[in-house]
Amino acid sequence: MDFDPMTDRHPFLDGQPKRMLIGGQWVPALSGKTFETRNPANGDLLALVPEAGPEDIDRAVAAARAAFEGPWRRFKPDERQAVMLRFADLLERHWDELAWLDTLDMGAPIRHTRGSQRHLIGLMRYYAGQATALYGQTAETSMNGEMFAATLKEPVGVVGSIIPWNGPLWACVFKTAPVLATGCTLVLKPAEDAPLTPLRFAELALEAGLPPGVINVVTGHGRVAGAALAAHPGVDKVSFTGSVGTGQEIVRASAGNLKRVSLELGGKSPHILFDDADVEAAATAAAYGVFANAGQICTAGTRVFVQRRIHDQVVERMAQIGASLRVGPGTHSDSDIGPLVSARQMERVLGYVGSAHEEGARLVCGGTRLDDPVRAAGNFVAPTVFADVADPMRIAREEIFGPVASVMPFDTLDEVVQRANDSPFGLGAGVWTRDIGRAHAIARRLQSGSVWVNCYNQMDPSMPFGGVKLSGYGRESGLQQLDEYLHVKGLWIQHG
Ligand code: NAI
Ligand code: MG
Numbered sequence: 001m002d003f004d005p006m007t008d009r010h011p012f013l014d015g016q017p018k019r020m021l022i023g024g025q026w027v028p029a030l031s032g033k034t035f036e037t038r039n040p041a042n043g044d045l046l047a048l049v050p051e052a053g054p055e056d057i058d059r060a061v062a063a064a065r066a067a068f069e070g071p072w073r074r075f076k077p078d079e080r081q082a083v084m085l086r087f088a089d090l091l092e093r094h095w096d097e098l099a100w101l102d103t104l105d106m107g108a109p110i111r112h113t114r115g116s117q118r119h120l121i122g123l124m125r126y127y128a129g130q131a132t133a134l135y136g137q138t139a140e141t142s143m144n145g146e147m148f149a150a151t152l153k154e155p156v157g158v159v160g161s162i163i164p165w166n167g168p169l170w171a172c173v174f175k176t177a178p179v180l181a182t183g184c185t186l187v188l189k190p191a192e193d194a195p196l197t198p199l200r201f202a203e204l205a206l207e208a209g210l211p212p213g214v215i216n217v218v219t220g221h222g223r224v225a226g227a228a229l230a231a232h233p234g235v236d237k238v239s240f241t242g243s244v245g246t247g248q249e250i251v252r253a254s255a256g257n258l259k260r261v262s263l264e265l266g267g268k269s270p271h272i273l274f275d276d277a278d279v280e281a282a283a284t285a286a287a288y289g290v291f292a293n294a295g296q297i298c299t300a301g302t303r304v305f306v307q308r309r310i311h312d313q314v315v316e317r318m319a320q321i322g323a324s325l326r327v328g329p330g331t332h333s334d335s336d337i338g339p340l341v342s343a344r345q346m347e348r349v350l351g352y353v354g355s356a357h358e359e360g361a362r363l364v365c366g367g368t369r370l371d372d373p374v375r376a377a378g379n380f381v382a383p384t385v386f387a388d389v390a391d392p393m394r395i396a397r398e399e400i401f402g403p404v405a406s407v408m409p410f411d412t413l414d415e416v417v418q419r420a421n422d423s424p425f426g427l428g429a430g431v432w433t434r435d436i437g438r439a440h441a442i443a444r445r446l447q448s449g450s451v452w453v454n455c456y457n458q459m460d461p462s463m464p465f466g467g468v469k470l471s472g473y474g475r476e477s478g479l480q481q482l483d484e485y486l487h488v489k490g491l492w493i494q495h496g
Contacts, residue, residue, distance in 0.1 A: 010100055012200050017048040020219050021202045022056070023063030024212020029220070030055050037195055040107040040339040041329035041378040049195045052220030054228035057187070060216040061234040064158040064185040067213030072185060075211075077132045084128035084180050087208035091173075092121050094204060098197055102169045103330040106194040107338035107379075108293055110330055113169065119459060120173040123477065126461035127177035130482055134182070146496030152489040155183040156260060157236035159485065160229040162222070162250070163198070164242045165191035165341050166296040166401075172201040174476050175239055176215065182485040187216045187235070189226050191242075193341045195219040222246065233257045237485065240264070241298070244399075244470050262474025262484050264298065264466060266399040267427030269448065270420035271301030271456065272410075275309040277432035281454075283317035286405070289430060289456045291325060291383045294337050295349070295403040298471075299428035299450070299457055303396055304407045305416050311409040315387045318405060319365040322383035327370055329378065339378040340402060346379035349402030352395050353384060356404075359393040361386040366403070391419055399425070413442060421447045426468035430456040449475075 017034055019026035028034075029050040037046050050056070075083070091098065099113035136151035143149075159179050163171035168190060179186045190198040202217045218225055226246075230238050230253035237260040240250050247263045254261050271289050273282045289301030306314045330338035340346045346369065353367050366384030381402055389396050389406040396406045410416040420429065429448040433439055443451040449467040452458055459465060464478035474484050 010104060011097065012101055012196065013046055013104075018050065018196070018199055018219070020050045020052065020056075020199065021206075021215070021217045022060045023066070023216065024206065029053060030059075035192065035221070037105055037193065039104050040193075040341050041331065043377045046104055047196060049199070049219045052218045052225040054224065056218055056220070057225055057228040057232060060187045060218045061158060061160075061229075061232050063213035063216055064187050065234055067211055068155075068157055068185040071211040072183065072214050075183070077134065080180060080183060081128045081131040083209050084124060084131060084177070087180075087205055087210070088121050088124040088128065090204045090208050091124065091201075092117070094200075095121070098169050098200060101197045101200055102167070102194070103338070105196045106165050106168060106341050107330050108167075109335040109338050110333065111335075112293065113330070116167075116170060119461070120170060123173055123461040124177050127181040130479070131181040134482065134486070136488070145494060148491075148493040148495060150491045152491055153486040154489055156485055156487055157184060158187065158234060159184045159237045159239060160187050160189065160232065160235040161239045162189045162226050162229060162242065163191060165194035166293060166298075168194045168197040169201070171241060172198050176201075176205070178476075178481045178485050180210075180214070182482060184237075184485050185214050187218060187229060189218055189220065189229050192221055227253060230254060231256055235259055237261070239474070239484070247472060260484070262476075263472030264474070264476060265427075265470060265472040266401070267298050267300070267425045267467065267471050268303055268397065268399055268423050269299055269301045269425070269428040269430070270303045270305055270423075270446070271430040272416055272420060272432070272442070273304070273306045273310065273314060274431070274433040274435070274438065275307040276434045277310075277454075278434070279310050279313060280317070282432035283314045284321060285430065285432070285456045286314065287318045287321040287383075290405040291322065291337060291403045292457070294340055294381070296341065296345075296401050297457070300401075301428065301430050301456060302400060302404065302406060303420070303423075304405055305410045305420065306407060308409045308411055311407070315364055315385065315407050318407065319385050322365045322385050322403075322405075325383050327380050327382060328375065337383065337403065339375075339380045341379070343379055345401065346381060349381055349400055349404065352398070352400045352402065352404060356386050356389070356393065356395045356406075359390075359395075360388070361390075361393060361395065361406070362388040364407075391422065397423065413438065417442060417445045421445075424470040427471035428452065428457070
């Protein structure tokens, strides 16, 4: 689709209130209530979307259950695979339109939302391949007599997925592909700040030929619709991506029926630069590791540990990059960084900047809201680098989710391992060194779900992704994710 945001209205934004998808029907909330979603670059109202209540969650879960017990269960693995491949083709054909919707609703530059196409379409096709590759095992038991013992893999059932706003299209694909591959069904609850892409995504799922009720999308507030989904006795598993506090609420809410839970939560990822590294490449990666998506990435490498000999050089280079990045509306093709998703998020980030000043960190670049005439109506914050950050400062401990880097010098490997691990989180970690022995040694000692050496934030459908400690549990992507959506049944048959 050739869509020019300056002259064209996005085809999905027709001025009508949006409806949500339950059991193959596009419906308003039973209460009739709606809420607004806006463009964070200029405050424009994009659409009204249904504000679901617990009663809407009830009917969505019932629809997902009916699909799970009914038509979807009769789909053979190769039929699930075929519908997933059709879905992937449709997503590919409509990618531009979907990317624009993400950009309008949550702010990321169009180059970036478009840029995830290869990975995300690849992920859908990867799991389509897995649909016909699921199998259990047979066991040689020590029983007397003739015993056939085997494991069967069975879909867990109805999955509730609660997703954040920092990459809606990304989250849609990540939460949908393993559900479809394993034969589960889904109730998806988008974030309040960016509910539009999931609705369009679901239209394409129906067009691909998924039976009604396999994917349901229910828009609403976290504390109402999200909480009802997490607590629902008819939901067998919840997959959540978002903040630690909400993740903890979800675990508590899951206790009623002991549903399975997987959590992809926040981080305060260390990015460690040794002085034998390619300094230019390392400093550039460290800067983009924080500033990409305006810092609204769970793996943002916000604690930049730099070995003392190259510390000043890296600080200077990161500040140069920060100052040179073009911060503007995501709809402008030359923007490197868009706005933060909401005024609330911007206030939160500026609050952390204030705390850094109070605690004595040294501001090297940025540190302000950009409120010139072009950007005043949006939530734009300049890429920010603080040096002289001490480990106990709030900006070095808490997830900011904004473009704010904390740079800290270190001397030895043992010291930096200890400091990097001294965090409640454990999501990602970056290491730059030309010493391969050191790379191997430190990779094993860092407490995190992923370690990237001489690169950062790499992802591929073949590789698992997730966290340890307060960054959550469970894995997404890779073969490992399938087991999150499957039960293992032990089958015993005495014969002979
Ligand atoms: P949040 O975790 O509250 O929201 C994420 C999703 O959870 C949304 O769909 C929301 O509606 C839902 N939700 C909220 N309360 C719920 C509840 N009680 N039960 C069930 N679902 C609920 O995050 P929020 O408030 O949007 O952002 C706050 C901070 O969280 C950010 O500044 C960032 O630090 C962190 N965050 C981390 C993300 C990550 O990818 N790791 C993504 C989004 C936020
Ligand atoms: Mg929005």
